[in-house]
Amino acid sequence: MMKRKSRTDAGYAEAEATESRRIVQEQQSLLRLTTEGPSNIDSKDFCGAFAALGLDNSWDSKAFKKDFKIDIKTLTDEHVVFDMIGIDPPLVNAFRRVLIAEVPTVAISRVTIHQNTSVIHDENFAHRLGLVPIKFEPDLLESRHEEADFTDQDSVLFKLHAKCPQGQKQLSVYSRDLRWTELSVHQREQLKEAPPAPVDGDILLAQLAPGQEIECDCYCEKGIGKDHAKWSPVCTAFYKLHPVIRFEKDIVGKDAEDLKRCCPMEVFDVEDVPQLGKRAVVRNARNCTTCRECLETFPGQEKGLFLGKAKNHFIFSIESVGQIPAPELFERALIKFKEKCQTAKENVSHRRGAATK
Numbered sequence: 185m186m187k188r189k190s191r192t193d194a195g196y197a198e199a200e201a202t203e204s205r206r207i208v209q210e211q212q213s214l215l216r217l218t219t220e221g222p223s224n225i226d227s228k229d230f231c232g233a234f235a236a237l238g239l240d241n242s243w244d245s246k247a248f249k250k251d252f253k254i255d256i257k258t259l260t261d262e263h264v265v266f267d268m269i270g271i272d273p274p275l276v277n278a279f280r281r282v283l284i285a286e287v288p289t290v291a292i293s294r295v296t297i298h299q300n301t302s303v304i305h306d307e308n309f310a311h312r313l314g315l316v317p318i319k320f321e322p323d324l325l326e327s328r329h330e331e332a333d334f335t336d337q338d339s340v341l342f343k344l345h346a347k348c349p350q351g352q353k354q355l356s357v358y359s360r361d362l363r364w365t366e367l368s369v370h371q372r373e374q375l376k377e378a379p380p381a382p383v384d385g386d387i388l389l390a391q392l393a394p395g396q397e398i399e400c401d402c403y404c405e406k407g408i409g410k411d412h413a414k415w416s417p418v419c420t421a422f423y424k425l426h427p428v429i430r431f432e433k434d435i436v437g438k439d440a441e442d443l444k445r446c447c448p449m450e451v452f453d454v455e456d457v458p459q460l461g462k463r464a465v466v467r468n469a470r471n472c473t474t475c476r477e478c479l480e481t482f483p484g485q486e487k488g489l490f491l492g493k494a495k496n497h498f499i500f501s502i503e504s505v506g507q508i509p510a511p512e513l514f515e516r517a518l519i520k521f522k523e524k525c526q527t528a529k530e531n532v533s534h535r536r537g538a539a540t541k
């Protein structure tokens with residue numbers, strides 16, 4: 185009699201532990217959206233946090249390599265969208281930041297204005313020129329020291345000369361009017377196959393009235409977005425957590441129709457089920473913008489709708505300005521990130537070495 189009771193207790197304890205582990209795992213991987221706001225947003229990522237439950241949450245490179253996945257959804261030179269699965273938010277955010285601020289490009293950084301009789305001020309005109317995206321491989325240039333002169337090793341030169349003739353109503357000056365001018369014979373030979381040029385020739389720079397004239401030299405150099413946004417290679421680089429939408433109980437009949445109607449992003453649909461009639465189903469969870477309309481007006485929370493986000497599944501989007509194709513941008517960001525990790529590792533080793541001396 186005693187033995188039987190003990191086995192039952194052991195089984196009960198085991199079932200309780202399994203349920204606790206399931207709850208913890210769900211809390212680790214999902215945040216929940218409620219009418220009061222998001223809940224369960226943090227992740228307990230210090231190892232040993234759940235040791236009492238027999239759950240090992242320490243970071244493991246082998247498990248990461250096994251579980252990490254990239255699933256490409258859109259792939260063009262201008263735009264890439266992909267899912268990153270099995271990765272922590274700080275890492276994804278690091279890639280985003282490297283993309284925006286640390287992948288180098290080439291942009292106009294010094295403008296010498298010889299003549300400007302137009303209505304646009306020299307400073308404003310120079311600023312507009314700086315924002316013209318230039319298509320040119322940044323690795324072909326060395327980084328210029330702040331105080332140093334521009335040379336054929338670290339810069340390329342565009343000249344611009346436009347004058348509106350008397351008798352003409354007006355003259356529009358576009359980015360296509362920037363003419364690349366070699367800084368040396370060596371540079372002419374080196375770049376003659378793929379000379380630098382604006383990404384788009386139709387960027388309006390100024391408008392001249394009859395008799396007005398602009399003449400300037402524009403020196404371009406390599407830089408990064410951290411120094412000035414004109415060097416940032418991306419229009420946008422952002423991610424969002426993948427929505428997780430499910431029903432904790434069936435939503436049927438008029439409720440199903442109401443739920444479908446209340447979502448502006450067409451996330452839900454209604455299907456006919458024998459014996460049950462109309463039942464709500466999730467059709468396009470990816471479309472969800474987390475507006476929470478379904479929680480507030482439907483109201484979903486009371487009717488068994490679970491709205492959440494996966495904390496380790498990211499929808500990542502990169503839009504290139506045009507200097508570097510979007511798929512290549514991500515590769516360059518990864519290389520940059522690896523270099524940064526290497527530098528950090530060397531610094532730590534160096535300090536550790538110094539501390540043990």
Ligand code: SF4
Pocket residue numbers: 429446447448449450451471472473474475476477478479491
């Ligand atoms: S949060 Fe907004 S977009 Fe998402 S399912 Fe609800 S209503 Fe639709």
